[in-house]
Amino acid sequence: xxxxxxxxxxxxxxxxxxxxxxxxxxxxxxxxxxxxxxxxxxxxxxxxxxxxxxxxxxxxxxxxxxxxxxxxxxxxxxxxxxxxxxxxxxxxxxxxxxxxxxxxxxxxxxxxxxxxxxxxxxxxxxxxxxxxxxxxxxxxxxxxxxxxxxxxxxxxxxxxxxxxxxxxxxxxxxxxxxxxxxxxxxxxxxxxxxxxxxxxxxxxxxxxxxxxxxxxxxxxxxxxxxxxxxxxxxxxxxxxxxxxxxxxxxxxxxxxxxxxxxxxxxxxxxxxxxxxxxxxxxxxxxxxxxxxxxxxxxxxxxxxxxxxxxxxxxxxxxxxxxxxxxxxx
Amino acid sequence: xxxxxxxxxxxxxxxxxxxxxxxxxxxxxxxxxxxxxxxxxxxxxxxxxxxxxxxxxxxxxxxxxxxxxxxxxxxxxx
Numbered sequence: 001x002x003x004x005x006x007x008x009x010x011x012x013x014x015x016x017x018x019x020x021x022x023x024x025x026x027x028x029x030x031x032x033x034x035x036x037x038x039x040x041x042x043x044x045x046x047x048x049x050x051x052x053x054x055x056x057x058x059x060x061x062x063x064x065x066x067x068x069x070x071x072x073x074x075x076x077x078x079x080x081x082x083x084x085x086x087x088x089x090x091x092x093x094x095x096x097x098x099x100x101x102x103x104x105x106x107x108x109x110x111x112x113x114x115x116x117x118x119x120x121x122x123x124x125x126x127x128x129x130x131x132x133x134x135x136x137x138x139x140x141x142x143x144x145x146x147x148x149x150x151x152x153x154x155x156x157x158x159x160x161x162x163x164x165x166x167x168x169x170x171x172x173x174x175x176x177x178x179x180x181x182x183x184x185x186x187x188x189x190x191x192x193x194x195x196x197x198x199x200x201x202x203x204x205x206x207x208x209x210x211x212x213x214x215x216x217x218x219x220x221x222x223x224x225x226x227x228x229x230x231x232x233x234x235x236x237x238x239x240x241x242x243x244x245x246x247x248x249x250x251x252x253x254x255x256x257x258x259x260x261x262x263x264x265x266x267x268x269x270x271x272x273x274x275x276x277x278x279x280x281x282x283x284x285x286x287x288x289x290x291x292x293x294x295x296x297x298x299x300x301x302x303x304x305x306x307x308x309x310x311x312x313x314x315x316x317x318x319x320x321x322x323x324x325x326x327x328x329x
Numbered sequence: 330x331x332x333x334x335x336x337x338x339x340x341x342x343x344x345x346x347x348x349x350x351x352x353x354x355x356x357x358x359x360x361x362x363x364x365x366x367x368x369x370x371x372x373x374x375x376x377x378x379x380x381x382x383x384x385x386x387x388x389x390x391x392x393x394x395x396x397x398x399x400x401x402x403x404x405x406x407x
Contacts, residue, residue: 134374142357142377160374163355163362311353 006282008273008290013229015236019058022221026059029194029219036194038064039219040184043094044251045082047243049198051230052221054237056196057090066187067094070180072103074254082243089240095187099179108175115168119147119159126152130253131161131169132261140300150255173252177213194218201226202271206305207312208263215315226276227268265301274301342386347379357382370395 197217277287
């Protein structure tokens with residue numbers, strides 16, 4: 001018997017069967033184990049949270065799914081419009097909670113801007129920014145974050161971040177994901193619901209989440225699905241086209257930032273294939289052959305995957321105990 | 330530097346700091362910041378590669394080269 005050849009076909013998913021499987025797991029855990037009445041879903045207007053919302057409606061009915069729309073000062077205007085559109089499309093109850101006031105009160109923007117000024121002293125109100133990584137494919141250079149700052153006049157500059165600036169910016173912006181999760185649990189407690197997490201497999205595997213922020217949840221229904229499989233599910237679930245066509249974004253910094261700039265090495269469809277290849281033990285040459293990239297570049301992405309997995313292990317780890325306590329959990 | 334955290338396992342001069350799990354990508358940034366502030370050298374983006382930074386022996390060689398070039402610049406007659 002010959003070994004099946006590695007190909008993009010391995011990412012094809014039987015959506016009807018998968019939707020059934022996920023709804024069974026959702027019902028089993030939320031209703032039976034957690035003894036909760038439904039779920040809270042934070043809707044960003046992106047593909048992942050939209051698919052989770054639609055699956056939750058299949059599992060519990062629209063009257064037991066509560067949507068949360070939580071944009072803030074730096075969110076794209078499309079975020080609120082698309083997430084509201086999705087909530088109406090699903091027919092669920094939802095609330096719009098702008099988190100700018102909470103973030104202001106906790107000093108998120110002020111602390112972030114202080115950290116930015118460590119490398120860009122002229123940065124002040126009216127400026128915009130994002131942090132970006134160089135492309136991993138081109139050479140063996142370590143990927144060190146740079147700050148891209150844009151003055152009110154539209155002039156852009158890019159400067160490499162120091163350790164203190166990098167850590168300070170990330171620590172401050174992480175308030176955003178943690179504030180959203182705090183509100184998700186507020187509404188979940190109020191309604192006796194569970195909280196869903198919306199990472200796809202790329203994000204879950206590679207640690208693309210904030211510990212105790214978007215990384216926190218009672219159940220993560222699509223964490224096993226590669227991003228391109230999430231898109232297949234979105235089509236099967238007949239989600240609105242403007243949501244299915246929205247390019248993935250971090251929606252965290254005041255300048256538009258795609259996920260390749262911030263975290264991943266490749267666009268999601270290619271990244272899916274490389275991660276799939278890694279998980280199936282495919283050689284770099286085999287994987288490269290499916291996307292016209294040399295094996296050497298795939299090897300670099302393989303190394304980056306392993307490096308991120310080491311970080312993800314910390315991000316996803318439960319608190320360490322000195323000895324196991326078997327009487328609980 | 331605090332990377333070894335008192336670990337009694339000896340660090341071999343040629344061992345990869347990344348592959349050995351001694352530092353991660355944040356550690357690389359810490360290392361670069363440390364070298365730039367301690368030795369007053371500027372590390373260019375294209376110099377941030379494993380060949381220069383991923384073992385004690387490579388670090389020593391790279392730093393010697395950087396300090397040598399800094400000294401050479403300082404000694405160049407105006």
